[in-house]
Amino acid sequence: MKYAIRAARVFDGAREIGSPLVVIEDGRIAALQDTADLPVVDLGDVTLLPGLVDSHVHLGFDPFGVAVEQLPNDAEDVMLARMRANAAEALRAGITTVRDLGDRSYLSLQVRDAGPEVLVSGPPVTTTGGHCWFLGGEADGLDGIRKAVTERVERGVDVVKIMATGGSITPGSSPFDQQYTTEELRAAVEIAHAAGIPVTVHAHGASGIKAAVEAGVDSIEHAFFLAPGGLAVDWDTVDLMVRKGIYVSTTTARMPTAEPAFPVSTQLRRNFGRMRELGVRLVCSSDAGVGQFKRFGSLPHGIIEFGELLGFGNDEALASATSVAATMCGLGERKGRIAPGYDADLLAVAGNPLADLKALLDVRAVFRAGERR
Ligand SMILES: [Zn+2]
Known part of the structure; x- marks a missing residue:
């Protein structure tokens, strides 16, 4: 199944990259793009991070x-x-x-x-x-x-x-x-x-x-x-x-x-x-x-x-x-980043951990290989 996730902010594993749609296909991140003709899971005012x-x-x-x-x-x-x-x-x-x-x-x-x-x-x-x-x-x-x-x-x-x-x-x-x-x-x-x-x-x-x-x-x-x-x-x-x-x-x-x-x-x-x-x-x-x-x-x-x-x-x-x-861990090509080709292992937390790391404690969604858990 192919779908997209929308979040107010995206941290890609190194820096905040705005709020692109994160397109998921077959357990992987297929693309980051501004619009998509796909079902969209809108997570609201959250920050999306790599798991x-x-x-x-x-x-x-x-x-x-x-x-x-x-x-x-x-x-x-x-x-x-x-x-x-x-x-x-x-x-x-x-x-x-x-x-x-x-x-x-x-x-x-x-x-x-x-x-x-x-x-x-x-x-x-x-x-x-x-x-x-x-x-x-x-x-x-x-x-x-x-x-x-x-x-x-x-x-x-x-x-x-x-x-x-x-x-x-x-x-x-x-x-x-x-x-x-x-x-x-x-x-x-x-x-x-x-x-x-x-x-x-x-x-x-x-x-x-x-x-x-x-x-x-x-x-x-x-x-x-x-x-x-x-x-x-x-x-x-x-x-x-x-x-x-x-x-x-x-x-x-x-x-x-x-x-x-x-x-x-x-x-x-x-x-x-x-x-x-x-x-x-x-x-x-x-x-x-x-x-x-x-x-x-x-x-x-x-x-x-x-x-x-x-x-x-x-x-x-x-x-x-x-x-x-x-x-x-030797997984630098597959984990720890939100980028095309990476595993769709994702964490959404309320608010913005880049402003206040305590936001990490308010977990709103966890995705593992593209599946919401
Ligand atoms: Zn030990």
Whole structure:
């Protein structure tokens, strides 16, 4: 079916482009034009945006549960039902693409059609007993990591996720500690890139971030530069990140709470603001599932925070979770923009988020592959 959408304003993923009719055909955007002899869905005083892209979620996690207990023990049908419910929650918030960066048994491959388009990493590659070992992705040494990445490529993943440092939700694991050497990470990158798949790493501490940047990964999740007692950014590593065009997925989005996101959140915001000034490509993402404030509709709150606290212009904040996020995920030709040829994944919000990002919270319509959901 061919039809057109009319909105008072259109943000194309980078800038506001007035109010063209957006012509939809076969799940894609066919054209932007002033008039059309077609059925028109008039959405009124809304802004039409590309559907949001949350590049870091865990569909299998229960925000109110304990991952280390639930993930290894829950029956497969329980897991799949939770994944579908979480995906539906994301879609309601206008998130039309999610990238799952850690499941069990590659279950995300079974929920690709759960609402948003789901990109899959499968179980994150981690050391024996390392961060999120309970997801089943343990691999050690050069041979181990090569085998693990090859397995993921054969399974048909969209991205390879590696735990470059420990993490805080895994007992016995420390976020400061590096888990893999530069050489091991480089071996993973070579195999993944040969298959056309990006590599992203979980990294909190400076040495793990440095190893990943040296290895040439595509993006760093978190990149907080956590150190005992606070944050200690290695600006030389940040400089290398800029030169190599490596993205940082901040995982800062969360539901509003009086509690700071981290014990050092003011410093964290200042650091991310400085990284942005230096030219690091920051993507707003959520890490949805890993705690009670990490709900599956968290992303819009993170975009608001990018504008209010990180010094982003409102257009730039919106781009960080649409066009920039899509490009980081390898979907830059298909998602994150309102332009001919792109998937008709669209979000309409009341008012104008370019004037006030809080408008993102008033969702009026969500379209996925041209269908109103
Ligand atoms: Zn995560």
